[in-house]
Structure formats: C-alpha cells, structure tokens
Amino acid sequence: MTMARGWESKSVESQLEEKEARESEKRDAxxxxxxxxxxxxxxxxxxxxxxxxxDQLERATGQAHRAMLKRTLVALEREIAELD
Numbered sequence: 271m272t273m274a275r276g277w278e279s280k281s282v283e284s285q286l287e288e289k290e291a292r293e294s295e296k297r298d299a300x301x302x303x304x305x306x307x308x309x310x311x312x313x314x315x316x317x318x319x320x321x322x323x324x325d326q327l328e329r330a331t332g333q334a335h336r337a338m339l340k341r342t343l344v345a346l347e348r349e350i351a352e353l354d
Contacts, residue, residue, distance in 0.1 A: 282321060290314070313353045320346045 293310075302310070323346060327339040 282324075286317065286321060309353060313350065316346055316350050316353070320350065 320343065323339050323342050327336060327343070330336045330339055
C-alpha cells in the first residue's frame with residue numbers, strides 16, 4: 271500500500287505541475303495587476319498547503335491528528351473556493 275500512496279502522491283504532484291505550467295502560460299500572455307498577482311500567489315500557496323495536508327492525512331494514524339487535518343482541509347478548500 272505504501273507503493274500505491276507513492277504513486278498517488280506523484281500523480282497529484284505531476285497534475286499540480288501541469289496545471290501550474292498551463293497557468294504560467296496564460297499569465298505570460300497577459301499583464302496582471304498587482305492585486306491579481308497577489309491573489310494568484312495566495313491561491314497557489316493554498317493549493318500547496320491543501321496538497322500537503324492531504325498527504326499528511328493519508329499517513330496520519332492518531333484520531334485527533336486526523337480530525338485536525340480534516341478541519342484544516344475544509345478551511346483550505348473554503349478559502350480556495352472563495353479565491354477561484
């Protein structure tokens with residue numbers, strides 16, 4: 271199962287990299303306002319935090335730790351939705 275998690279994490283990581291590459295191409299095509307750059311940077315940061323929290327949740331065994339990670343994911347996903 272550890273191998274499966276490794277492949278799954280790599281798949282998520284490669285998908286995030288592909289998405290970032292596509293977004294980077296779009297960003298290069300049009301100038302952004304400072305506010306838009308800040309919003310995109312915040313969104314990228316939130317998505318990275320979400321990815322890390324998901325990875326930690328896969329490995330967490332303690333009930334309290336898992337509950338905290340789930341609350342964190344809900345908060346991150348809410349903020350991501352607000353920025354999108």
